[in-house]
Amino acid sequence: MKRLIHRPVRSLLILTGSLLLATIATNCHSPESKAEASEIEKAETPAATEVFTLKKDKLSSSLQIPGELVAFRDVDIYAKVSGFIKSLNVDVGSEVRQGQLLALAEAPELSAQLASADSKLKAQEALSIASKANYERILEASKFSGAVSKNDVDQALAKRNADLAQLEAAKSAYREVGDLKKYLEIRAPFDGIISARNASTGAYIGPAGKGSEFPLFVLTEQKRLRLVIAVPEAYTGYVDQNDEVSFTVKTFPDKKFTGKVKRMSGALDKRLRSERVEVDVLNDNKKLLPGMIAEVNVPLPTKSSTFVVPKSAVVNSTTGVFLIRVKDQKAEWVPVKKGIEADDKIEVFGQLTEGDHFVAAANEEIRDGSPITTK
Template sequence: MKTTPIQAKVETFSLQKEVLTTSIDIPAELSAFTYVDLYAKVSSYVKELKVDIGSEVKKGQLLIALEAPEITSQLLAAEAQLHASEAVYMATKNTYDRLSETSKIEGTVSKNQIDLALSAKNSDYARLQAAKANYKEYQVMQSYLQIRSPFEGIVTSRNVNIGAYVGPSGKGSETPLLTVQDDKKLRLAVSVPENYAGFVTIGDEVSFRVNSIPGKTFKAPVARMAGAFDKKLRSERVEIDIENNPLLKPGMVAEVTLSLQTKDSLYVVPKSSVMTYSEGTFVIKSVDGKAHKVPVNKRRETKDKVEVSSDELNDNDQLLKVASEEIKEDMVLGTP
């Protein structure tokens, strides 16, 4: 008696490549493109405080004037020592010049006298250079008593009052005197997970929203990428520059939407056509009317689609829309 082979009624589709576009949302934070915490470099007291929180400042503008009487007295002493060294050097130099000129007349000055005069001149010249260096050092220390803004921006923090003791170490250095930020240009830093970093390139436009401005979406291109992954987070730092937007301020929390789109098209199939179990991930291909399981690698997914790759897949292959473990290898397939 002749038996009829088991036949599964299935629906198939023609395999094609397409560009699958997905997106992910990543939390981020806005910060000033340039900012600095200003500290005192020498032990001193606050004499004048010329700015406060919210003050707009220019590059080189005096922000705080400090006073340190001991530095001023040391500077005056160094200046006096410099003048004294200059006077001594000029005296020994003149002596040497006169002896050198007189020695042109034979027998008037011994060579030993000239050598001694030259040695005294060189020694006094060395002392003069040391005095100049010492004076310059105290001049630099004196300049530390004037704290100026290194760039144009706004004062966002003040932690000091007139008369307060400040210094490079100890209680007066626990917090910065002032914080200055350039709020006209901001940077948005995003830590992109390793699995998605390959989809982001410099120049890609990203969109983001901030919690304090609901309903508003901002857009800007990727400006720079770290080029390496953080060892702890396994993510790459990506930065976006935002210029001259008065709505945005440093410190705002943002949510960045990254579009994950490949430049090359890949095979995209319905999620229902992919089955995963202990042996691996497979799709079922119809070959001469019979079922053939093809192992695949899954990539990105959307709500109802998934990217797959395999050396056994080709354009226009007929795949089952709904894969099932009940469909065995070489089972005869029929249309519903």
């Protein structure tokens, strides 16, 4: 009885399994399953990577840095000798020419010294004339035998020479006092503008630290200015003398000024690690003022052809900077150093060969040695 019951059940199970296998086989050959299988195959196959050919080029960039305008010449004018101001001929803002009288001082003791020196000079001149005449008479008498001894002639000559030396000393003393008195006339050492005045008529003046804590005047040359900039160490090799730079100032934001590089310090500031560069700026209209802060544009043209690549080709990883070279359909990480940048291009330096192929859009996901399919 049991055998009769299990046989139909076994037949039913076999039939059901056959139907399931047939259904699975049918689904495997449907168009939808073929599309899914194709997508899986595409996902497993790496996408083609865009590459570029390495070549040399010249890259021109610019550096934006702040600078300061300073006077080409700026001096503090003190009195050479002590005295009192008798008159002032200029004030703040006065334009002066070289040699122009700025102030006149008086010192009565100098006048007395000059008078004394003049008296000594005249007395010495009289002595010198007398000793010279005496020598000439003795010399003439010595020509007659036995009239004058040789010793008398020598003594007269010595007296004449001594009086002549004393005369020269008196002249020197007189000139010295006269020169000191000339210092009472305070004159401009060069063309410029009076930017400060620290004394008034009747004030006591004297050399720095001996009568004047502050200078009488500050004279500034305004028609020529120096634009002082600090070029960072990485860019010093791109700046040369006579290079033209442009700049703007806040006072005239819509106007561009220009100047030429004239002086370079030739050494780096130990604190800022930058080189001091001075640009000469003509300022005939005197719109620019010493002390203004400028925004300077310094052109940085490369001196020779270098390897230039897209910025996207450079990988900045924690271990360094790399380009990814494609060699034998495999990725090869090449360490490089970066130069100047311009737009989307950048200079690179390293063990590179012109004509090699590199990944255009590199990233750290492309591992060193991994296979690459190129476009």
